[in-house]
Amino acid sequence: GQSLEQPSEVTAVEGAIVQINCTYQTSGFYGLSWYQQHDGGAPTFLSYNALDGLEETGRFSSFLSRSDSYGYLLLQELQMKDSASYFCAVSRTKAAGNKLTFGGGTRVLVKP
Amino acid sequence: GAVVSQHPSWVICKSGTSVKIECRSLDFQATTMFWYRQFPKQSLMLMATSNEGSKATYEQGVEKDKFLINHASLTLSTLTVTSAHPEDSSFYICSVPGGIYEQYFGPGTRLTVT
Numbered sequence: 001g002q003s004l005e006q007p008s009e010v011t012a013v014e015g016a017i018v019q020i021n022c023t024y025q026t027s028g029f030y031g032l033s034w035y036q037q038h039d040g041g042a043p044t045f046l047s048y049n050a051l052d053g054l055e056e057t058g059r060f061s062s063f064l065s066r067s068d069s070y071g072y073l074l075l076q077e078l079q080m081k082d083s084a085s086y087f088c089a090v091s092r093t094k095a096a097g098n099k100l101t102f103g104g105g106t107r108v109l110v111k112p
Numbered sequence: 113g114a115v116v117s118q119h120p121s122w123v124i125c126k127s128g129t130s131v132k133i134e135c136r137s138l139d140f141q142a143t144t145m146f147w148y149r150q151f152p153k154q155s156l157m158l159m160a161t162s163n164e165g166s167k168a169t170y171e172q173g174v175e176k177d178k179f180l181i182n183h184a185s186l187t188l189s190t191l192t193v194t195s196a197h198p199e200d201s202s203f204y205i206c207s208v209p210g211g212i213y214e215q216y217f218g219p220g221t222r223l224t225v226t
Contacts, residue, residue, distance in 0.1 A: 030212070030213075031212070031213045033213050033214070040220075041219070041220075042205060042217040042218060042219045042220055043156065043205070043215075043217045044217070045113070045210075045214045045215070045216075048213040048214065050213070087155065087156065091212060091213050098209045098211065098212050098213055098214075098215065099146070099158065099161060100146075100158070100215060101158070102155045102156045102157075102158075103155060104154070104155045105153075105154070105155050107153070
């Protein structure tokens with residue numbers, strides 16, 4: 001089967017740095033992406049890694065190690081609006097119409 | 113990115129009735145759309161892949177006769193929950209692929225079956 005493991009919840013204060021880890025076990029791997037979802041809202045795309053290394057997009061960075069089947073999302077300079085759920089997702093093949101398998105999600109709570 | 117709409121945004125129906133949910137890609141032609149279900153504080157579970165011009169592809173464990181999908185055009189896919197029961201109450205979200213790794217999600221439809 002396919003499995004993606006993430007911590008269920010993380011709490012941090014404004015201005016802090018949070019790292020959300022994701023380990024995956026899937027039959028086939030093409031890339032790892034990250035999505036943010038506020039309560040009651042739609043998931044929105046944050047970042048994607050197909051190759052090993054760090055991708056930086058403003059305050060958010062994402063890392064991938066294919067040999068370790070592991071990635072993480074780094075949230076820097078946390079703001080209250082970053083309180084949301086964050087999901088890692090695996091694209092298993094290029095040809096699968098980019099069908100995604102999602103992790104269980106990590107709820108991030110930012111406190112003042 | 114693509115703008116995706118869903119209608120209705122929420123619906124309450126009685127047990128045993130059917131409910132149709134629409135997903136529209138407003139500025140992007142989509143030969144493929146995805147339907148997900150999400151229970152409170154849980155992950156997105158892919159239900160099926162909607163294919164324009166052909167039958168939908170359902171994930172293992174999803175009843176195709178209960179969740180009817182019709183990809184009517186390059187901008188519209190519909191999900192009909194037939195003979196709905198309280199356990200079908202959930203948040204249903206569609207998405208449009210925007211490339212190999214990115215998907216654009218609709219705002220979701222909250223279904224409550226009483």
